[in-house]
Each structure stands twice: as structure tokens, then as C-alpha cells.
Amino acid sequence: MLGHVRRTTRTDVSLALLMAGISYLAWALSCWTAHHTALALREHVDDRGLPTLVATFIGTFAAWPRLIFDLLGPVWMLAGLYMVIRASRQHRVISWSWLLASTQAIGGLLIGVWAQSAQRLVGGPLTLVRPAGRDPFGIIVGVAVVIWVSTLVWLIGEGFRARGLRVGPDFGDSAKTHAYRK
Numbered sequence: 001m002l003g004h005v006r007r008t009t010r011t012d013v014s015l016a017l018l019m020a021g022i023s024y025l026a027w028a029l030s031c032w033t034a035h036h037t038a039l040a041l042r043e044h045v046d047d048r049g050l051p052t053l054v055a056t057f058i059g060t061f062a063a064w065p066r067l068i069f070d071l072l073g074p075v076w077m078l079a080g081l082y083m084v085i086r087a088s089r090q091h092r093v094i095s096w097s098w099l100l101a102s103t104q105a106i107g108g109l110l111i112g113v114w115a116q117s118a119q120r121l122v123g124g125p126l127t128l129v130r131p132a133g134r135d136p137f138g139i140i141v142g143v144a145v146v147i148w149v150s151t152l153v154w155l156i157g158e159g160f161r162a163r164g165l166r167v168g169p170d171f172g173d174s175a176k177t178h179a180y181r182k
Contacts, residue, residue: 008087008094013088016098020101024073027107028070028073029108031066031108041057045122070136
């Protein structure tokens with residue numbers, strides 16, 4: 001990237017923000033589907049004679065290592081949102097946020113392909129089972145959606161302030177009015 005980089009526009013920022021949210025949802029849905037597929041495979045298949053791909057898949061998504069994937073998704077989205085904010089302030093190139101969002105979507109696709117290939121190697125139809133106990137998936141997705149929406153609202157408010165539109169009283173308004181009184 002030699003030479004002059006063009007200015008990041010509001011359209012670039014909004015599309016990158018949208019892509020960060022959509023790629024996180026693809027990641028989260030892939031992890032959720034992989035977890036339920038691994039639970040169904042563990043219920044219907046004995047451990048003897050399993051291909052390595054299926055045994056690794058079940059060991060990863062039917063046990064605690066699945067939480068690493070569940071927590072990696074919001075962290076990845078946060079990194080992408082950070083790059084969107086930095087690009088909106090003209091400190092970074094918007095391509096970094098696109099790169100993070102694209103790799104997260106590709107990672108979600110690879111998790112889905114891994115789940116599909118493990119199911120095909122076992123063969124036969126599977127009945128999905130509900131996991132026993134509490135599943136933190138809904139809480140993690142809820143927190144990630146709240147973070148994404150707050151970033152959206154914050155960027156909209158920052159855009160209003162940059163154009164000089166007053167949204168309401170500023171926090172420092174009272175301090176400014178009394179600062180020069182003696």
C-alpha cells in the first residue's frame with residue numbers, strides 16, 4: 001500500500017460495521033450448529049472405530065473447548081469494531097476491519113464445513129438433542145449484539161457531533177458557564 005490512501009467515508013464505515021455484525025452472526029450460528037451436531041454425534045455413535053476427524057470434532061464441540069470458540073467470536077468482532085472506529089477517525093485504513101470481518105466469516109464457514117463433514121463420515125440421519133444444563137451461548141450472543149448496537153449508536157452520535165448538530169446538552173455545559181465567574 002504505497003502512496004496516498006483515500007479518505008474513509010461514512011459509507012465505508014457503515015458497510016464495515018454491518019459486515020462485522022453479519023460475520024459475527026455467521027460465526028456464532030456455525031458454532032451453535034457445530035455444538036448441537038457434536039452432541040448428536042456423541043449420543044448416536046460409539047467411540048470405537050471413529051475417524052480422527054469425527055473424534056476431534058466431537059471432542060472439541062461437545063466439551064469445554066467449545067467455549068473458546070464461543071468467546072473468540074465476540075473478541076474477534078470487538079477487534080473489527082475497533083478497526084472500524086479507528087478508520088472512522090482516519091487513523092487506520094478501513095481494509096483492516098474488512099480483513100477481520102472476512103476472516104471471521106471464513107472461520108465460521110470452516111466450522112460449518114467441519115461439522116458437515118463429520119456428520120457425513122458417520123452417515124445416517126441425526127436427531128439433534130438439547131444440551132443438558134445451562135448453555136452460555138444466548139448470553140454471549142446477547143452481549144455481542146448489545147456491543148454492536150452500542151457501537152452503531154455511538155458512531156451515529158459521533159457523526160452528528162462532527163457535523164455540528166446538537167443532540168442535547170453536553171456534560172461540560174455547566175462547567176463552561178461557571179468557569180470564568182469570580
